[in-house]
Amino acid sequence: MSFSSDESPASLLVPTPTRWTRKDLTGLQDLSREELTLLLDTAAAFKTVGTRHIKKVPALRGKTLVNFFVEPSTRTRVSFELAAERLSADIINMSASGSSLTKGETLKDTALNLQALHADVIVLRHSSSGAAQFLAERLDASIVNAGDGAHEHPTQALLDAFTIRERKGGIQGLHVAIVGDILFSRVARSDIFALLKLGAKVTLVGPSTLVPAELSRLGVHLSHDLDALLPELDVINMLRVQHERQQKAYFPSLGEYTSLFGLTKARAARLRPDCLVMHPGPINRGVEIDSDVADSSRSVILEQVTNGLAVRMAVLYLCNAARSGEWL
Amino acid sequence: MSSLVSKNTLFKNGRVVDPANQRDAIGDVLVLAGVVAPQGAAVPADTAVVDCTGLLVTPGLIDLHVHLREPGQSAKETIASGARAAAAGGFTTVVCMPNTSPSIDSASVVSWVLEKARAEASVRVLATGALSKGIAGEEMAPIGALKKAGVVALTDDGRCIQNHELMRRALEYAKMFGLVVMDHCQDYSLVGKGVMHEGYWSTVLGLPGWPAAGEELIVQRNALLAELTGTPIHCQHLSAAGSVRVLREARARGVALSGEVCPHHIALTDASLQGYDTNFKMNPPLRSQEHVEALLEGIADGTITILASDHAPHCGFEKEVEFDQAPFGILGLETEVGLFLDILVHKRKVIDLKRFVEMYTVNPARLLGLNAGTLSPGVPADITVLDPGMEWTVDRDTSFSLSRNTPFHGWELKGRAVHTVVGGKTVWKL
Numbered sequence: 001m002s003f004s005s006d007e008s009p010a011s012l013l014v015p016t017p018t019r020w021t022r023k024d025l026t027g028l029q030d031l032s033r034e035e036l037t038l039l040l041d042t043a044a045a046f047k048t049v050g051t052r053h054i055k056k057v058p059a060l061r062g063k064t065l066v067n068f069f070v071e072p073s074t075r076t077r078v079s080f081e082l083a084a085e086r087l088s089a090d091i092i093n094m095s096a097s098g099s100s101l102t103k104g105e106t107l108k109d110t111a112l113n114l115q116a117l118h119a120d121v122i123v124l125r126h127s128s129s130g131a132a133q134f135l136a137e138r139l140d141a142s143i144v145n146a147g148d149g150a151h152e153h154p155t156q157a158l159l160d161a162f163t164i165r166e167r168k169g170g171i172q173g174l175h176v177a178i179v180g181d182i183l184f185s186r187v188a189r190s191d192i193f194a195l196l197k198l199g200a201k202v203t204l205v206g207p208s209t210l211v212p213a214e215l216s217r218l219g220v221h222l223s224h225d226l227d228a229l230l231p232e233l234d235v236i237n238m239l240r241v242q243h244e245r246q247q248k249a250y251f252p253s254l255g256e257y258t259s260l261f262g263l264t265k266a267r268a269a270r271l272r273p274d275c276l277v278m279h280p281g282p283i284n285r286g287v288e289i290d291s292d293v294a295d296s297s298r299s300v301i302l303e304q305v306t307n308g309l310a311v312r313m314a315v316l317y318l319c320n321a322a323r324s325g326e327w328l
Numbered sequence: 329m330s331s332l333v334s335k336n337t338l339f340k341n342g343r344v345v346d347p348a349n350q351r352d353a354i355g356d357v358l359v360l361a362g363v364v365a366p367q368g369a370a371v372p373a374d375t376a377v378v379d380c381t382g383l384l385v386t387p388g389l390i391d392l393h394v395h396l397r398e399p400g401q402s403a404k405e406t407i408a409s410g411a412r413a414a415a416a417g418g419f420t421t422v423v424c425m426p427n428t429s430p431s432i433d434s435a436s437v438v439s440w441v442l443e444k445a446r447a448e449a450s451v452r453v454l455a456t457g458a459l460s461k462g463i464a465g466e467e468m469a470p471i472g473a474l475k476k477a478g479v480v481a482l483t484d485d486g487r488c489i490q491n492h493e494l495m496r497r498a499l500e501y502a503k504m505f506g507l508v509v510m511d512h513c514q515d516y517s518l519v520g521k522g523v524m525h526e527g528y529w530s531t532v533l534g535l536p537g538w539p540a541a542g543e544e545l546i547v548q549r550n551a552l553l554a555e556l557t558g559t560p561i562h563c564q565h566l567s568a569a570g571s572v573r574v575l576r577e578a579r580a581r582g583v584a585l586s587g588e589v590c591p592h593h594i595a596l597t598d599a600s601l602q603g604y605d606t607n608f609k610m611n612p613p614l615r616s617q618e619h620v621e622a623l624l625e626g627i628a629d630g631t632i633t634i635l636a637s638d639h640a641p642h643c644g645f646e647k648e649v650e651f652d653q654a655p656f657g658i659l660g661l662e663t664e665v666g667l668f669l670d671i672l673v674h675k676r677k678v679i680d681l682k683r684f685v686e687m688y689t690v691n692p693a694r695l696l697g698l699n700a701g702t703l704s705p706g707v708p709a710d711i712t713v714l715d716p717g718m719e720w721t722v723d724r725d726t727s728f729s730l731s732r733n734t735p736f737h738g739w740e741l742k743g744r745a746v747h748t749v750v751g752g753k754t755v756w757k758l
Contacts, residue, residue, distance in 0.1 A: 107649065130604030131650045134651070149534050152534070183531075214532075215531055217528055
């Protein structure tokens with residue numbers, strides 16, 4: 001496969017294909033530092049595509065990608081859809097409500113049917129932890145995890161790492177705080193795996209009900225005192241407060257949450273000037289993050305969204321190529 | 329399956345372990361007309377001889393915790409297939425749980441189960457009755473009628489009565505009939521939607537955790553209510569260190585509380601769930617190593633008195649789903665003797681063979697008041713012959729169960745039942 005001259009192949013520094021051997025991306029826990037770096041380098045190459053006159057490359061031309069979102073999502077689904085469009089794939093979008101899952105068909109059977117229609121890549125969002133791995137073990141198609149339960153959300157963590165690396169020039173030695181509902185957050189888990197492997201110091205911050213002590217075994221630090229940490233941070237990643245959790249008594253009120261763990265203007269003022277403010281979205285303005293802080297110059301929240309496209313292009317390209325042998 | 333029917337059989341030259349009669353010596357067991365003959369009785373001329381040299385001859389083993397799935401779920405297991413699996417595992421008596429469909433909460437369902445067992449089962453199948461109507465935990469089941477129909481104990485296994493008042497009254501009422509209550513110890517508010525042990529692995533895997541305290545709390549509740557009511561409570565499939573502690577303390581004070589351990593809870597830990605394989609999903613869940621060690625300690629010091637399988641067959645398609653949506657439970661009947669001998673007797677040396685036999689014979693028989701679990705002269709000749717040193721490999725494809733949901737496929741174990749005899753008749757022989 002090659003690019004037409006219009007698509008300037010020389011500017012795409014596609015990394016050596018033999019270094020990526022995974023047909024699926026179900027999580028980041030098992031990835032090596034080299035594999036993570038390869039993903040980020042590939043994403044950097046694909047990022048340039050988005051700024052061109054013609055925002056498309058033929059990396060997945062003739063391939064069928066199914067965006068299978070059993071759990072609702074807007075931004076991740078749109079991001080994957082656009083990433084696949086830019087790679088020239090044929091795309092089908094499926095949600096649980098529009099599928100036979102509502103008629104009692106199992107996930108396995110639904111996925112086998114997609115494969116019988118020659119789907120090459122299935123992007124899966126599912127409320128059950130382990131769902132992506134479940135399909136990866138049973139299907140020949142490439143499975144890309146777009147979030148499984150409270151387990152992993154690998155492309156979100158890759159875009160976080162990509163954004164940090166781009167802004168800071170590297171990740172090694174940076175101090176990154178992840179603040180909020182760690183217990184139920186798949187973003188937090190994937191972030192932890194990626195950032196630790198890339199050499200960051202990671203501190204998890206939040207109420208003791210939502211920061212599981214067991215995670216310290218992974219090599220992260222735990223804190224319930226955001227104020228004490230603020231001056232030392234290179235990156236602060238604010239997770240979304242999940243309103244629905246409130247009823248389960250993990251903390252007394254949103255007001256108390258904000259007063260203890262919200263990134264208020266006063267707290268933002270104590271951050272180092274070059275500290276990046278991140279958020280995986282969707283944001284609750286005035287809850288975990290002050291509205292003005294979210295829009296401030298050190299907030300990279302929208303850059304994260306932009307970088308998500310490049311990262312997802314890289315993931316789709318590499319997994320498809322590892323399966324099919326069709327490298328650029 | 330070979331069928332060696334013989335009126336009279338001599339099990340010759342084995343190590344006879346009969347804890348109920350304090351017998352543990354090399355010797356013979358003579359079966360005359362289906363019952364155990366007194367030691368030293370004359371051997372009739374036409375008696376078949378089974379050479380048991382190097383083998384253990386024990387009273388027929390009893391598993392007081394199995395799910396045979398009938399009525400209602402015969403794709404998973406039937407009374408007949410479950411009994412064949414029991415025979416192949418060395419069991420002559422199994423006690424089936426009432427969480428069937430419909431549940432065994434009325435005299436008519438008890439009669440149906442027992443009749444079907446008499447007609448189709450190769451081993452003795454005893455029934456338990458539900459403690460609450462429909463196992464719903466809201467109203468007392470018709471305990472008197474269940475007793476009359478022939479249940480050997482009461483249990484809501486699979487579920488747990490949360491209302492302590494109802495539990496207390498059901499215990500008091502059961503006492504009138506001399507029935508033991510067996511309890512699946514699980515506090516719903518603490519456990520929530522938990523599908524695995526709450527700890528490091530549940531956190532990393534992002535699966536809802538089931539804290540050990542969710543079991544320990546109910547074991548403690550049961551200790552208090554057994555003391556209050558005087559009705560014996562048997563705590564099923566204990567998995568947590570705190571449960572052993574509570575049980576030990578209660579028994580030391582003379583409270584009628586007992587506990588059982590299943591093989592998977594000492595053979596495996598929650599680290600096994602890393603691949604999200606639903607054959608490692610059971611309730612209570614596999615816990616961490618410190619809980620395993622506490623269970624072993626409880627077995628060693630006699631706090632835990634009974635071994636059982638919680639044999640829980642499920643169809644392949646039911647298990648082949650997302651982890652949190654899969655049913656709880658694994659097969660047990662054909663692997664439990666091998667696993668316990670291998671781990672408890674050989675590898676960890678927690679108990680000796682005599683204790684092993686006690687925990688599968690006289691102890692469950694006494695708990696339930698069964699005329700079984702002994703080789704006393706005159707009892708029906710239920711006999712298990714064990715080869716404690718036999719090395720074998722678990723092969724789920726040769727299982728007699730209708731289901732295949734075992735995490736032990738391919739495991740190499742030391743120790744196995746080689747011959748199972750019910751009422752003098754061979755029901756299985758390796």
